[in-house]
Amino acid sequence: MADAARTRQRILDTALELFTERGFAGTSVADLAGHLGTSKAALYHHFRSKNEILAALLAAPTQRFDELVAQAPQLTDEQLLGRVVDLTAELFAMAGMLDGDPSVQAAQRERLLDRSRDINEALTAALVPAPGDADARLRAHAAYAAAKHGTLAAVADLGTAQLLAARRATLVSAALRALHPAG
Numbered sequence: 001m002a003d004a005a006r007t008r009q010r011i012l013d014t015a016l017e018l019f020t021e022r023g024f025a026g027t028s029v030a031d032l033a034g035h036l037g038t039s040k041a042a043l044y045h046h047f048r049s050k051n052e053i054l055a056a057l058l059a060a061p062t063q064r065f066d067e068l069v070a071q072a073p074q075l076t077d078e079q080l081l082g083r084v085v086d087l088t089a090e091l092f093a094m095a096g097m098l099d100g101d102p103s104v105q106a107a108q109r110e111r112l113l114d115r116s117r118d119i120n121e122a123l124t125a126a127l128v129p130a131p132g133d134a135d136a137r138l139r140a141h142a143a144y145a146a147a148k149h150g151t152l153a154a155v156a157d158l159g160t161a162q163l164l165a166a167r168r169a170t171l172v173s174a175a176l177r178a179l180h181p182a183g
Helices: 003-022 029-036 040-046 050-074 077-090 092-100 102-126 134-158 165-179
Strands: none
Touching (some): 003 029, 003 040, 003 050, 029 050, 050 092, 050 102, 077 102, 077 134, 092 134
């Protein structure tokens, strides 16, 4: 990784830490620069504003979910739901920042809502075997919610994004049962 890319990633890592700890509105560019041991000018060399840093932080998870949407047609239901669990667990810190800070939501509200809605709809649609089957669509939403929200609850309980294999298996199994109920 080139020096500029490493520096940019270091800025993003620090911003995520400070935005999560202090909130987006409660963290200034001067705070970021001070924490990084650099000047505001050096920070502005990589990002034009604090909002641009936030947009870059939000772009990473969106990109990973977009990649999953692209892969979805080639995945089994179990693989797709497993990846939803994995990505959701990995993005736990980001979710905490987003959920807990109204200033983040105000700064990126429309973008977040639109992208999140698009991704959720695409992944849910990938779980519906026959378009037009209303019951299958409801089960797909229930399965997706079990995978995504169940994972958020699990990592919140654990206080870490590291899911044990058994807990991951439980989440995927619950999602699959919602998608394909017996009898």
